[in-house]
Amino acid sequence: MRTAVITASVVAALLLTTGGAASGQEPRAGEPCSGQIHPNPGFERGTTGWTAGPRTVVLGDPARPAHTGRAYAALAGLDVTRTDLVRTSVTVPAGCNLTVGFWVRATTTETARSDYLNVGLAVTGTPPKTVFSLAFDHPAQWTRHSSATGTAATERTATVSFAASETAGNGTTAFDVDDVTFTLS
Numbered sequence: 001m002r003t004a005v006i007t008a009s010v011v012a013a014l015l016l017t018t019g020g021a022a023s024g025q026e027p028r029a030g031e032p033c034s035g036q037i038h039p040n041p042g043f044e045r046g047t048t049g050w051t052a053g054p055r056t057v058v059l060g061d062p063a064r065p066a067h068t069g070r071a072y073a074a075l076a077g078l079d080v081t082r083t084d085l086v087r088t089s090v091t092v093p094a095g096c097n098l099t100v101g102f103w104v105r106a107t108t109t110e111t112a113r114s115d116y117l118n119v120g121l122a123v124t125g126t127p128p129k130t131v132f133s134l135a136f137d138h139p140a141q142w143t144r145h146s147s148a149t150g151t152a153a154t155e156r157t158a159t160v161s162f163a164a165s166e167t168a169g170n171g172t173t174a175f176d177v178d179d180v181t182f183t184l185s
């Protein structure tokens with residue numbers, strides 16, 4: 001039992017050390033406009049940090065590998081008329097620009113536009129807008145897109161949404177999303 005107690009205290013000390021190192025990676029005071037600020041940009045922790053359905057995140061599919069890691073978000077692809085939604089919000093400090101970058105791939109049997117992945121960006125103080133409307137003619141390979149908010153004098157909330165709308169009966173389109181980064185500058 002004595003050995004077990006000693007082991008536990010060593011583990012506790014290691015955890016404390018790790019915690020200290022992690023906090024050293026936070027943006028320094030006076031330099032808030034730097035770094036990637038989302039806790040789970042690549043879905044490796046499932047839906048943590050995201051509002052998404054329970055079967056949205058795909059893990060370890062060898063036939064459809066992730067852009068990086070093992071996980072990604074999969075939307076539509078069922079040839080039923082419905083909308084899949086994945087979204088998240090981050091806080092943008094005053095004076096900072098936020099660049100949202102993400103990777104998408106689309107696989108389809110469509111021949112005309114009827115299934116869409118609409119990528120929305122809503123920022124405090126400006127009307128929400130669709131920044132990308134991707135369809136069946138999007139590349140089947142992982143492709144990067146990005147959009148930026150610009151700066152403002154006050155703190156803002158930025159919400160990014162991926163809404164896949166699919167119409168049944170005219171071909172199936174599956175949209176995959178990975179590595180959604182939120183970078184301050």
Ligand SMILES: [Ca+2]
Nearest residue numbers: 042068069071
């Ligand atoms: Ca991933």
